[in-house]
Amino acid sequence: MTPKTETPAETGLTPLDRLAIETLYRAFSEGNPDLLDEAVTEDWQDIPLNPGQQPGREGMKPLIRAFRAAFPDTTIEILEIVGAPGRAAVRAVMTGTHSGDWFGIAPTGRSFRMAIHEFHRIADGRLTHTWHLEDWFGWMNQIGARPVLTQETAR
Numbered sequence: 839m840t841p842k843t844e845t846p847a848e849t850g851l852t853p854l855d856r857l858a859i860e861t862l863y864r865a866f867s868e869g870n871p872d873l874l875d876e877a878v879t880e881d882w883q884d885i886p887l888n889p890g891q892q893p894g895r896e897g898m899k900p901l902i903r904a905f906r907a908a909f910p911d912t913t914i915e916i917l918e919i920v921g922a923p924g925r926a927a928v929r930a931v932m933t934g935t936h937s938g939d940w941f942g943i944a945p946t947g948r949s950f951r952m953a954i955h956e957f958h959r960i961a962d963g964r965l966t967h968t969w970h971l972e973d974w975f976g977w978m979n980q981i982g983a984r985p986v987l988t989q990e991t992a993r
Contacts, residue, residue, distance in 0.1 A: 850920075850921040850922040850923055850926075851919065851921035851923075851926055851960075852963070854963035855921070855926065855960045855963060856919065856921075857963070858876070858877045858878070858960060858963055858964055858965050859877075859916070859919060859926055859928060859958060859960075859965070860916065861873050861876050861877035862874070862877040862878065862958075862965060862968075863914040863916060863928075863930065865877065865902055866902060866905060866906075866912060866914050866932075867912060867913045867914045869902065869903070869905075869906030869910070869912075870902075871898065871899035871900075871902040871903060872899075874895050874898055874899060874902075875895070877964065877965055878895050878898075878964055878965040878966075878968075879895065879961070879964045879965065879966050880894060880895050880896075881893075881894050881895075881966075882894060882895050882898075882964075882965055882966060882967070882968070883966070883967045883968070884897070884898060884968050884970070885967065885968065885969045885970070886970075888901055889941075904940075905940075907938045908936065908937065908938035908939060908940035908945075909934035909935065909936065909937065909938070909940070910934075910935070910937055910938070911934050911935050911937075912932060912933070912934035913932070913933055913934065914930050914931070914932045914954065915930060915931050915932075915933075916928060916929075916930045917929045917930055917931060924959060924960055924961065925957070925958065925959055925960065926957070926958045926960060927955075927956070927957050927958075928954070928955070928956045928957075928958065929953075929954070929955055930953075930954040930955075930956070931951060931952065931953060931954065932950075932951070932952045932954055932972070933949070933950065933951050933952075934949070934950060935947065935948065935949050935950075936948050936949075936950060936981045941974070943978070943981070943983045946981045946982060946983065948980060948981040948982060949980075950977050950980040950981055951980070952972055952973050952974075952976060952977050952980075953972070953973045953976070954970070954971070954972050954973075955970075955971045955972075956968055956969065956970045956971070957969045957970075
């Protein structure tokens with residue numbers, strides 16, 4: 839079955855808006871932080887910032903490099919985009935292998951599949967804001983790095 843291609847009337851997005859969204863995720867999948875120059879505004883707001891991340895487009899670029907080092911085979915597949923003029927919600931899945939240090943967790947060599955849910959504001963074909971939620975706890979479970987629950991931490 840061939841997937842249905844959504845029209846701007848169905849998603850509320852222009853082709854340029856949709857391209858900006860797709861390019862953001864390609865930056866991670868391809869490990870190419872310079873793609874952000876095409877996808878997001880210079881003062882793009884990534885909410886919340888990751889530990890150690892600086893604001894704006896340039897603040898995300900080192901994170902993409904570190905991310906690619908930790909997960910060199912990462913791919914992000916967009917499953918659904920729901921949009922309205924100037925905004926979009928994205929449901930996606932990220933897959934890869936934990937091959938480098940991430941969040942202080944040494945490489946495990948284990949594969950993972952993680953849900954991503956994000957909301958974007960868009961102006962003039964570029965993302966201006968992204969609110970993101972990834973299932974990092976699920977990731978820890980999949981790679982065998984979940985925190986150990988003790989009676990002390992359960993209180």
